[in-house]
Amino acid sequence: MNFETFRSIGKAELHVHLEGSFRMERARELASAKPDHPWNGLAAEALRRRFKTSSFVEFLEQFMSGYRLLKTRDHFQMVTEDLCAEFERQGVQYAEVLYSPGVYVQKLHRELVDIHEGIGAALAQFPKLRVSFILDTVLNMGLPFMSRTLEMVLHDRPEYVRGFSVGGGQPDLDMAQFLPLFERAQEAGLFVVAHAGEVDGPENIRTLIEHTDIRRIAHGCSAARDPELCRELAGRQIAIDVSLSSNLCTGTVTNLKRHPIFKFLEYGIPVTLNTDDPFYFQTDLFNEYQLAEDIGISWDKLLEIMAFGLEFR
Ligand SMILES: [Zn+2]
Known part of the structure; x- marks a missing residue:
């Protein structure tokens, strides 16, 4: 597959975190303005070395360093503009972008209105692109913290x-x-998705599909261990958002040739391909499709995946 062909085909990116999508130069520029930041003064190569993680915990540590780079309305506008420009470059017509304002507002004393205005100003520059933002709340912070974040948003x-x-x-x-x-999010008219089956077991995926109107599951890797669950996901046509590089970098999967995506496809579960945190996993959407092709997923299947993602628009 070459890049020109890839970009000419309309597609969706359905799992990318705003705070995991920095352009390298933008991250270095933001860190250079913060003398006490661990990335201050680091060359691109040194930063890339830091991101060669192999566990979820190591990845989260890096993610939190990057998270702290964003402070003002302009910062949120800049990184959102960078991401939208990247969508256009990759031929993305529809995107779902996760953002995590909870810690910014409740711990780092940023203003939610600045975050929202910055993102809104950026999106206004890209009228042809359809972008939905998804409030991502952090499970490790506990229910009361997450609930406050949801109410705030x-x-x-x-x-x-x-x-x-x-x-x-x-x-x-x-x-x-x-x-x-x-339940609260659905009542308020939000669609729901969830990271599940990445570090946790298949029972959490089952809980979600039985008790919510979940739109898709992010990662969902552990579902592959549970044939009954796979049949249910296929029966209900609940899609799994697959992120190959991410699964390797966090140690969720050790060999892409044995990635659960093969099981998902075998059972007839719909899948999408996504970058998750392209800055940390040093990937882009084109690279994710290339990886899928490298491990043996056919071009016809990849075209099907691209068309399927756009159904969520
Ligand atoms: Zn994610």
């Missing part, structure tokens, strides 16, 4: 915020305790 909800998600987590986390959040 619902109170100041811009038109472009259309979805709710949960992310982070740990192996023994029980998703059931977070169901009231999904």
Whole structure:
């Protein structure tokens, strides 16, 4: 597959975090203005070396350093503009972008209105692109913190915020305790997605599909261990958002040739291909499709995946 052919085909990116999508030069520029930041003064190569993580915990550490780079309305505008420009470059016509304002507002004392205005100003520059933002709340912060974040966003909800998600987590986390959040988000008219089956087991995916109107599952890797669950996902046509590079970098999968995507396709579960945190995983959407092709997914299937993603517009 060559890039020109790839970009000429309309497609969607349905799982990318705003705070994981910096352009290298932008990250270095933002860090250079913060003398006490661990990335201050680092060359691109040195930063890339830092991101060669192999576990979820190591990745989160890097993610939190980057997260702290964004402070003002202009910062949020800049990184959103960078991401939208990247969507256009890749031939993305529809995107769902996760953002995590909870820690910014509740711990780092940033203003939610600045975050929302910055993002809104950026989106206004790209009228041809359709972008939905998804509020991603961090499971590890606990239910009361997540609930406050959700209420805060619902109170100041811009038109472009259309979805709710949960992310982070740990192996023994029980998703059931977070169901009231999904209920509240759905009542308020948000669609719901969730990170599940990345570090945790298939039972959390089951909880979500049984008790919420979940739109798609992000990662969902552990579902592959549970044939009954795979049949259910296929039966209900609930899609899994696959991110190949991400799964390798966080150690969720150790060999792409044995990635659960093969099981998903075998069972007839719809899948999408996504970057997740392209800055940290040093990837882009084209690279994710190339990786899929490299491990043996056919061009016809890839075209089907591109067309399928646009159905969420
Ligand atoms: Zn993610």
